[in-house]
Amino acid sequence: MILFNEQNKVFTIHTANSTYQMKVSQHGHLLHLYYGKRIVDEDVSYLIPNVVRSHESNPAEAGVDRVYSLCAYPQEFSGNDAGDYRIPSIEVVNADGSYAFVGKYRSHKIYSGKYRLSSLPTLYASNEENAETLEMILKDEVTHAEVKLLYGVFYEKDIITRAAVFCNHSEGDIHLERLMSANVDFMTGDFDMIGFFGHHYLERQTDRRHLSHGINEIGSFRGVSGHFHNPFAILCDRNTNEDTGNAYGFALMYSGNFVFDAEVDGYSQTRIAMGIHPKQFDFLVRKGECFEAPEVVMAYSDKGLSKLSHSYHDVFRQNACESRFVRSERPVLINSWEPFGFSFDSEQLIKTAEISKELGVDMFVLDDGWFGARDNAKAGLGDWVANEKKLPGGIPALAEKIHSMGMKFGLWFEPEMINEDSDLYRAHPDWCLRVPGRDPARSRHQLCLDLSRPDVCEYLIEAVNKILDDGSVDYVKWDYNRYVCDVYSSYYPPERQGEIYHRYILGLYRIMDGIIKTHPDILFEGCSGGGGRFDGGMLVYFPQIWCSDNTDAPDRLTIQYGTSFMYPVSTMGAHVSVCPNKRTKRTVSFKTRAVTAMHGTFGYELDPAKMSEEERKECAEYSAFYRKHQKLIMSGDYYRLSSPYDDSIFTAWQFVSKDGTESLVCVVTEDILINDKNSYVCLRGLEENAFYRIEETGQVLSGAALTNIGLLLPHSQPQYSAFVFYLTRIEATVVSR
Numbered sequence: 001m002i003l004f005n006e007q008n009k010v011f012t013i014h015t016a017n018s019t020y021q022m023k024v025s026q027h028g029h030l031l032h033l034y035y036g037k038r039i040v041d042e043d044v045s046y047l048i049p050n051v052v053r054s055h056e057s058n059p060a061e062a063g064v065d066r067v068y069s070l071c072a073y074p075q076e077f078s079g080n081d082a083g084d085y086r087i088p089s090i091e092v093v094n095a096d097g098s099y100a101f102v103g104k105y106r107s108h109k110i111y112s113g114k115y116r117l118s119s120l121p122t123l124y125a126s127n128e129e130n131a132e133t134l135e136m137i138l139k140d141e142v143t144h145a146e147v148k149l150l151y152g153v154f155y156e157k158d159i160i161t162r163a164a165v166f167c168n169h170s171e172g173d174i175h176l177e178r179l180m181s182a183n184v185d186f187m188t189g190d191f192d193m194i195g196f197f198g199h200h201y202l203e204r205q206t207d208r209r210h211l212s213h214g215i216n217e218i219g220s221f222r223g224v225s226g227h228f229h230n231p232f233a234i235l236c237d238r239n240t241n242e243d244t245g246n247a248y249g250f251a252l253m254y255s256g257n258f259v260f261d262a263e264v265d266g267y268s269q270t271r272i273a274m275g276i277h278p279k280q281f282d283f284l285v286r287k288g289e290c291f292e293a294p295e296v297v298m299a300y301s302d303k304g305l306s307k308l309s310h311s312y313h314d315v316f317r318q319n320a321c322e323s324r325f326v327r328s329e330r331p332v333l334i335n336s337w338e339p340f341g342f343s344f345d346s347e348q349l350i351k352t353a354e355i356s357k358e359l360g361v362d363m364f365v366l367d368d369g370w371f372g373a374r375d376n377a378k379a380g381l382g383d384w385v386a387n388e389k390k391l392p393g394g395i396p397a398l399a400e401k402i403h404s405m406g407m408k409f410g411l412w413f414e415p416e417m418i419n420e421d422s423d424l425y426r427a428h429p430d431w432c433l434r435v436p437g438r439d440p441a442r443s444r445h446q447l448c449l450d451l452s453r454p455d456v457c458e459y460l461i462e463a464v465n466k467i468l469d470d471g472s473v474d475y476v477k478w479d480y481n482r483y484v485c486d487v488y489s490s491y492y493p494p495e496r497q498g499e500i501y502h503r504y505i506l507g508l509y510r511i512m513d514g515i516i517k518t519h520p521d522i523l524f525e526g527c528s529g530g531g532g533r534f535d536g537g538m539l540v541y542f543p544q545i546w547c548s549d550n551t552d553a554p555d556r557l558t559i560q561y562g563t564s565f566m567y568p569v570s571t572m573g574a575h576v577s578v579c580p581n582k583r584t585k586r587t588v589s590f591k592t593r594a595v596t597a598m599h600g601t602f603g604y605e606l607d608p609a610k611m612s613e614e615e616r617k618e619c620a621e622y623s624a625f626y627r628k629h630q631k632l633i634m635s636g637d638y639y640r641l642s643s644p645y646d647d648s649i650f651t652a653w654q655f656v657s658k659d660g661t662e663s664l665v666c667v668v669t670e671d672i673l674i675n676d677k678n679s680y681v682c683l684r685g686l687e688e689n690a691f692y693r694i695e696e697t698g699q700v701l702s703g704a705a706l707t708n709i710g711l712l713l714p715h716s717q718p719q720y721s722a723f724v725f726y727l728t729r730i731e732a733t734v735v736s737r
């Protein structure tokens, strides 16, 4: 609900449980007043104290008023070089060489439905949804350049989206050196910030810290969102936990360089700014042109972190990706990478598929190594033509064999990369990013194609579609295995080189539009050396993303736990692999690996020919178990019952169906349960006065007991044991006690 009070010039945005308020000041600046728990429709500008902040600047239009200061007042979009010394929302170099931009309210529009951006992915709202948009124009009165602030409101989900568009209506060209997508100024609060850091093999580890004075920053300057920091952060009260306390989330719908800043100033006010990383960003916006900054998805919860996660899970499940696969069952897959790497032949693949079929697998996925001269990581990238020595008859012949078994067939691509030992490179050595006169850095022996070039994008769309267009492929794993550097495009003049990082991402979205959106019957899974590009932008294209190359179950507990704060389980690729685990050398039971992999889109990365009879039996059982509960896992409310980081003896999570009739509880013990204290797992999301039947134990227990006392875990269990409990609600009156 978006309200505008003409008299006070106050904008109030309500969602079911939150309120966001702004006000146009007497001098035309747009002040931020409030973001938090829902309040009534009143102007809360009394929050701004009538106090002279000595030494701060006062804009000329304030005259002798020493109270009015852009730095002491909370801003909705902070200008530059005009007396707000905190992190700016914008930095420009105007045609006359000046750096100033001061946006003043000019006009606004409120309409039903959700805005979209023309160059970047955004959330969308269905027609039935109660979504609204506020567009507000802020204008610099000297240059006439404008910023359009966009607000999208998903009322029931407690989600407000933000984006900003800079339009150069000045008389000359303007260099845009920074444009934040969102700025939120909190006048009060003593916050913790939760970020998700990591690296290849250990993505999205949870990091909670108290915000200290100064700038607390996370970001990526690797050309992609990356493994190191996820473009998502939470601000919360110091005592906020899963169930209580204020929590604010900020997720960027962008897959390239990003920054999230939380600046606590000398008055202990906190400013949040999120957007494209300004490093090496210099976009020339010519007279009459506009530039779009990516969308930020904000959520607020007054009831702790679980509720915040539920808002994100719901919106990412329902409003990000328009693929029909988002709502359909996902196939249980087997992937060739871990068992075979680059060395395989058709016969071996077909045999693998045949055995897998017996194990309840729906789809065989051929990973890296099927094209060009790709016998190792040094050659072939760029040559998207099947290697007939490995695969006589190419992809159609192999796909046909797999299809004839009643299975689906999936294929791996890494479209954005090139090996120097490839026909593509020999034909187009200028198609990769490279600084003139410098030998570029290689990573995994590969270079990045220059996706800022339209001709490269068109080539890729054509080359990949040539394989996909004949209908042989049911699933594509889209990989990306290095970070970007040597960022220079021979296609653009020297003064436009500061645009290349962003133009790469625009090119990426362009090729994904041309490949993914033109193949609605193919399920696409994102991947980047595991989970190195797991972000909101990608989720607009991919219903699922490979979470990590680390398939060791205990490590996965922390990876999946961190990922769950913002991204729904339905988006996380998770597979069972062999033990000892290839990376960590750890051995855990098949059950533990399977239960952990059911925290996502389930599959296998192993050679079934090497499995024992016993393992094959287990495998078939878990494929069937997953299929039986997939709907609940994919669409239920998700609860973190314990953290893999705390002292608890186990890590547990739970799914509760939206209608409350069923629930699945998964537990992995992290210690040995031998003659030690009793361990109880307290459940959540249940009705306290309803009764639940627990399939595995035959017990019938009340929601109150399960919530407040918990399920007793069996004693005498080795470390890394796994348990599942499937609960169905029964009517309280039916049970005689």
Ligand code: DGJ
Residues within 6 Å of the ligand: 337, 367, 368, 412, 479, 481, 527, 528, 529, 530, 531, 546, 548, 549
């Ligand atoms: C990295 C991915 O994360 C792996 O699953 C696999 O696809 C390899 N790339 C193939 O090169």
